[in-house]
Amino acid sequence: MQQLKIMWMEGRRTNVKIVELLQVPDDSDKLLVISIYGMEGLGKTNLAQLVFHDSDVSNQFNLRLWVDVNNEFNIYSLVLKIVQNMMTNEKPSLDLENLHICLRRNIQGLSYVLVLDNVLAFDSEVWGTLLDLLSVGKCNSKIIVTTCSEELANQMEHVKCTVQPYKLPLLHFKDALDLFEQEAFQPGQTDKDQELINFGKKIVKNCDYVPHTIKFVGSKLRDKPKHEWKDKASSSKDSYLQTPSKLIEHQLPSSLKRCFAYCAIFPPDHVFYKNQLINIWIAQSFIRQPSDDKDLSLEDIGKQNFMKLQNWSFIIKLKPDEQGNDLFKMQTFSLNQARSMAESETMVIKDSITDIPNGIYHLLFDARSTLKLVDLIAKLRSFLMVHGSTKDFTKIIYHQLFSRLKYLRVLDLHALEMDVVPKYIGSLKNLRYLNLSKNYFMSLPNSITKLTKLQVSILSIL
Template sequence: MAEGLVTDLIKQLLSVAAREAEQEIRLVIGVNEEIEKLKGNLRTVKAVLNDAEKRQVTEEAVKVWLEKLNNACYKMEDVVDEWNTSMIKSAIQKKEENVDDAPVLKKKVCSFIPSPSYCFCQVDKLVLRHDIAHKIKELNGILDEITKEKDRYQFQLTNDPTTKVLERPQTTSFVDMSEICGRDNIKDDLLSMLLGTGSEEETSPHVVSLVGMGGIGKTALAQLAYNDPKVQAHFEKKMWVCVSDPFDQCKVAKEIIESVTNKSPKINALQSLLKKICALIRGKKFFLILDDVWTEDYKMWEPFKLALKCDVQGSRILVTTRKSRVAEMMGSASTINLEVLSKEDCWLVFSKIAFFDWDPNQSEQLEDLGRQIVDKCKGLPLAAKTLGSLMHFKRSREEWKCILDSNLWELEDVEQSLFAPLLLSYYDLSSPLKRCFTFCAIFPKGYFFSINELVFMWMAQGYIIPKANMEIEIMARDYFENLVIRSFFQDFEKDKDDGKIRMYKMHDIVHDFAQLMSKNECFTINNDIELGSNYKNYRHLQLKIPTKAQFPKSIYSAKSLRTLIFAYSGDCNLSTLFWHFRCLRILILNCKPGFILKELPVEVENFLHLRYLEIVNYCGDRLPETICNLCNLQILKIASTNYVPKLPQGMGKLINLRHFILKFSYFVSNVEFPRGFGRLTSLRTLNYFSVSGKDHSERCRLGELRNLNHLQGTLEIYGLGSEVNACEAENAQLKKKIGLCTLLLWFDERVRGEIIREMDVLVLNALEPPPNLEDLTIGRYQGLTMFPNWMLSLTKLKKLDIYALNLECLPPLGKLPLLNSLRIKSNYLKNVGDEFLGIKPKTKKEDNMITVFPNLKSLTFDFLGEWEEWIGIGGEEEKEEDCIITIMPSLQKLEIFDCPKLKSLPNFLHTIPLQKLEIRYNSILSERCRRG
């Protein structure tokens, strides 16, 4: 941890000094010598940190010395950031003056007489200069003492660990360990227990337990059983809950409900939650996995046992635990005690990862050392995976011998020294990766990590070292991939649609290890037990106070907090809270279900270091204007339930904002964006944008998007139509935003006449999307035609949704080569013919073979109330005029909803082997389909 801090601090000092040199007036004067001395001390301690970090595990004195160094570096980092922030504010102030709307003559006249605010501003600058200079001198003295103290420990000078090259991970380096070595017989026994029909005498619920030490593969085996096709088909309801310690009854109950409904319940009373569970499983054969149970208290389990009796015979509960007494307490009918793997099975786990994608000759030369390393795994699959991931990146015998001979194997720690292989992997990480890994300890066990969530938080903490010509977000994702391929994240969750990995989870032992390596920095309060602790040196805090519990004022001593994740229940004075934690980089206010956060205090401006602000369940009508003083803010996330907050007018001052994310629990289109929003040229994420507004002179025009060319991902635009003309639409320059992959264009809902319908056509034509777009939605469009010049240029488009009101004919969408999903909704469309397929007589003469909609898999027509005819051109392959035409060869699903006047389907559909054909609210077609 210390090495990363020191390295970052040196870079920040160099950066802020370079930036100040660009300013016309130096902000901090007379500390040049102190800065040079400070950099010298930092470089001196940096040379010994690699040895110190390893020795702290066994030498308490070295650990204390490192803690002193950490505290000093954190304080210095805050001072440097304060210095840098002042320069950012100065630059913003100059820009504000340059874009002032006041007449030039008035400016010149006023410039002779300094305003009171100008005078106070100059006084504040003088005070700030003195304050920063004083802090630098004071902290330099402390660091000087720490540097001298290092000599007593006789540290070895080592190569700079921070110079280690962080290579971009190769996708082939990640090995999917879904197959489990050496557990075939146990897997068969477990499946037999789960799939048994059960007898009337069988106790209900029927509990099966997997018992074994940490890292032995209990959860992996449970996952294998849970995902088995036979198990999936056998049970009507399937639930997975990570229990961990402490056993939180309400949390467990909520996760059971969420597993069934895919929605988190808003109720908080345990009894109500248990009744909900009973109602959900009544009459159903269910399978529930309770992963990582620790509690031996039967009173904690008894309410669940009673609630889960509302099932049918044959339901199963599978428990994984490290303690046999837990299995007894839960009344297990069957218990499987997992033993360690055999040497050969352990070798298979290790070698599958270590030698993945290697040349066979090279792996054979290292097999002797590899088997000796595997012997030290003592049959634990987690140890074998971790070491396999580590050795995959080491290609010489010297490197393998060094790992084999490490003194870390002599440690006696949790469960057969399982931390030894984790320590070896941890010390092999670069210093930024170490900081990224240990930060994860702030999250609870069993937590599913979203990649973007971690990426944004690591950025906010300053852990990511940017490279020239590379986006910092890409660098951060590379960091994450490096931790994944080194097995620090192992369990993952795939998207059901595209099969991509969306979420990752840490193994419980890895999480324990992360907590060990960060125990003086990360802390969690989730009950009344820990409220008397001293939080003075804690940096990252997750605060979950029970609803009726008193807010712990003792945490106000944590003046150095960098992260606060606060589950807010409405009983805390946030203004007071905001006065204390002025060093925060990350603030997450998560209002609990049943409570609302009505107002964000104006004191939010106190967080001058803040980079990441997230507010969940915000119900205020506006955000405070003072939020615009957070000039370091990079990520702003607002999740609202019942209200749409008005955005502050000064948002254009947030020049470092990279990700602005709005989330609503219902369909909205009236968020008022302020003028000047287009100055946020650093934005990478803008998921929502609206041009609507009551005051025409104050509203944010669509042209504000013109210079936001770094936008990526998804952009949803509302308010197109009467308030937007073709010139303004063209001004948005959407075609230059090549990072966008999803675009949603929503026109006004208001009923409009012929002139406005013509304007919709012009506006849509001017809104040319970027050429790489993959997903496009056009909503509430009222033009009579929809064939903008850019439509057929979207050769990468995969999904298209059209919600149009007055269309007379469809565009030739059959020409889009990669389109695989198409949904069309239109009130007045009467006929669908060859124009939809994009086939013309001229086309037939020029090409002997034509494939129309070559990749279309899903086609939906919805709410075409006037649609009468769908004219086709024959079979799937029709030979016409020496031209073979193939239509929709990949189509799997066809849905026709609310199209009551449609009389028949085209002939070519009859030859396509559809996997799903669904027709609703059309008695004519439904009857014909039944007949034949």
């Protein structure tokens, strides 16, 4: 009998088959694929993270790998993301054959735990190819899959898999109430009003015991007067029993909603640092000084906003980088909602495009695509570039690009193999945030002094 480990997650004790991965003997010939499925907001990603960061897991496996899959269930995307996860200090070749070689070389004879988070699509041929590539690792390695689909979870099984898909259940009433009180009352508060507790009992029932909904509603009621608790408890289910994405749209404060919607500019697998995002919010004037508290800095307000989004699991914390700095990413459901809220202002370009819709102010461009400048780029407030390299950018391209971005406030060109910072950067008169870190240049042009509104410049490895 394999020993099971009790884990605390989202207000419940979860006795999960996942922990079998902690006990399978090293001489086992089974590559376990463990699928976790359940409705949106139950905490599938949080549970996978709990296992991923468990100290026993860290000690048992040579490699821990995390991949955000989403709809990109094709062999190129999966292998590229896995290899990128392993090679943090260098960029892998983008050729599929070389990626296969690189993957095999880096896991050969090693034990690993691989999390494939938020799988939204499935292809049996792709799955078989991926398992073949991963088979060169030690045979006691593990794959954890999270998905909303029971059908997809069952399809993930293969001939060597012995673990049945695990359905993440709803909370029991007592656990749901404990979670609600944890969010709705101050930490350590012992003198809880019994009337408020009774309201809470009605609320968690109306939340259908969904953890994410309970956390969100509970945190919104903290320090609120009793009549608001009463109103919430007596209101119909439809008034707040919604998917987490609907809760975001209807109940986030307007100031925080702008910060949240901006995150739509990030790709699904994009990781970021807390201070980076906060400084971007400040540069875009999304954070303003409250009239009733002049002593509170913009950075402090930004940290409060970030913490709220993290507490509500809209932003999740990942394992630290090699320098020990915390990394974060958007939850998939919250990223999708951010995009629906900001679709008229934000755009992500992965392929060649000749037209940017009118009204786009924030643009993320994949450097592996073809850059074709258009007149509407002049309205941009944010220009972020990811992946690839700027080595093929000529002086003419830089001149055309920077001369048009008259209103740009945020420019992020980090990790693009840039060996020279173009002098035309000095034409960005309204620039407030500049990230040129993880590049190769040794000096800055004199024109950098023309950026008189610059608030934050990141020039070295974080």
